[in-house]
Amino acid sequence: MGARIESVGTSHSHRGLLGRGALHLSDEAAKKCLQHAGRHADDIDLLVNAGLYKDRNMAEPALASIIQEDIGANPGHPPVRDRHGTFSFDVMNGACGAISAAHLVDGLVGKGPARLGLIVAGDADPGTSQDFPFPSVGGALLLAHTDADEGFARFAFRTFPEYADLFEVRLTWEPDQKHNVLEVRQDPSFGRRCVECATEATTAFLSAIGLGAQDVDLLIASQYPPGFPGELGGALGVPLDRMPIVPPELAGAHTAGPIVALESAMRSGQLARARNVLFVTAGAGVTTGIALYRNVPR
Numbered sequence: 001m002g003a004r005i006e007s008v009g010t011s012h013s014h015r016g017l018l019g020r021g022a023l024h025l026s027d028e029a030a031k032k033c034l035q036h037a038g039r040h041a042d043d044i045d046l047l048v049n050a051g052l053y054k055d056r057n058m059a060e061p062a063l064a065s066i067i068q069e070d071i072g073a074n075p076g077h078p079p080v081r082d083r084h085g086t087f088s089f090d091v092m093n094g095a096c097g098a099i100s101a102a103h104l105v106d107g108l109v110g111k112g113p114a115r116l117g118l119i120v121a122g123d124a125d126p127g128t129s130q131d132f133p134f135p136s137v138g139g140a141l142l143l144a145h146t147d148a149d150e151g152f153a154r155f156a157f158r159t160f161p162e163y164a165d166l167f168e169v170r171l172t173w174e175p176d177q178k179h180n181v182l183e184v185r186q187d188p189s190f191g192r193r194c195v196e197c198a199t200e201a202t203t204a205f206l207s208a209i210g211l212g213a214q215d216v217d218l219l220i221a222s223q224y225p226p227g228f229p230g231e232l233g234g235a236l237g238v239p240l241d242r243m244p245i246v247p248p249e250l251a252g253a254h255t256a257g258p259i260v261a262l263e264s265a266m267r268s269g270q271l272a273r274a275r276n277v278l279f280v281t282a283g284a285g286v287t288t289g290i291a292l293y294r295n296v297p298r
Contacts, residue, residue: 002151003102003110003117003143005271005293008263009033010256011138012249013124022051023063025138026122027070029256033118033140034071041073045114046105047088050097050121050255053134053182064088067120095222095283096157097121097255098141099291102279103155105143110152115145121255131184134224135252139259150296154209158201160286166190167284191225194282198228199235201288202280209292213237217274217295218265220244222281223257232280244270257281273297 009032011025026049034041049064065088069075074086093100098121105117122138143152166187198221206212219238221229223246233243244264246253253260258279265271277293 002146002153002294003106004146004148004151005262006039006142006144007033007037008142008259008266009036009140010250010260010263011122013136021126022053022122022124022136022138023066023070025124025136026051026063026067026120026140029122029138029140030067030071030118030120033142037142039116039142041071042086043116044073044086044118045084046108046117047073047086048101048105048117048119049088049090050093050101050119051123051138052092052094052097052255053123053126053132062088062090064090064120073118093289094285094287095224095254095257096281096287096289098139098258099155099279099281099289100157102141102143102152102291106152106155109143109145117143119143119259121259123254123256126182132182133184133186133252134254135250137250137253137256137260139253139256139263141259141262148296150294152291153294154205154292156201156205156290158197158288160193160197160288163190163193163197163286164284166193166286169284190286191228191231193286194222194225194228195231195235197286198232198280198282198288202232202236202278202290205290205292206278211276211292215276216242216278218242218244218270218277220258220261220265220277220279222283223251223253223260224283226252228282229261242270244268254283271295
């Protein structure tokens, strides 16, 4: 019994292309994901948004509720009699947000009353930023209840606060421009520390469940900082052929990073052949999020 990966969807745009903000990309990825699964938006019990950087730095309402309405997932209140509604909310955990969302969805879809959960993550330059480092990418992951021996099996999260100042984002008011400006500051050592922290956390995770790097059939990792997947795989001893190759236009994706990598693994057939799938994400904090997914090879 668990939450099984049913489908994924991604979307992207070139920097500076109007009308392709985080909300648009998230909507598009969600619709593609549902289309790939042959599902209707009304089937969704739970919708969780893990995207971090919103259009014009919007704070309220939760972006998940807007995505829910945009894709037509049981909009309105209360739900129609004799039909379920869609519960939606945002989760903010940076590059580890998609795994945090999977943890929550697994609790309700894998072992709880829900049967279908959609995770959406997308980031784009909000239009008021300085040196925004991420490409405009959206991703969506659909998880379905299964009684079979597959799905997410274990999660672990850890923060290394001694490196908290290596990646900082802040909003500052600019009187001349009359709006907030998003500032992103990254220390040159941030990428290296992410690899070190993720390696330490992942090694402990695998040891706790009695697995080694040789047991990992597929490694799905964060796509930012640049080079993180390959360096992490090398540090853990996971061969490159057990990691997906992400298209250049999606490389460097932030909150959608693991979803982007998962889609590549599905398209290449790597996921279908894998038994033990390891998700490893790392980002500001430095925070790590790890998950083991048990797959039934096909």
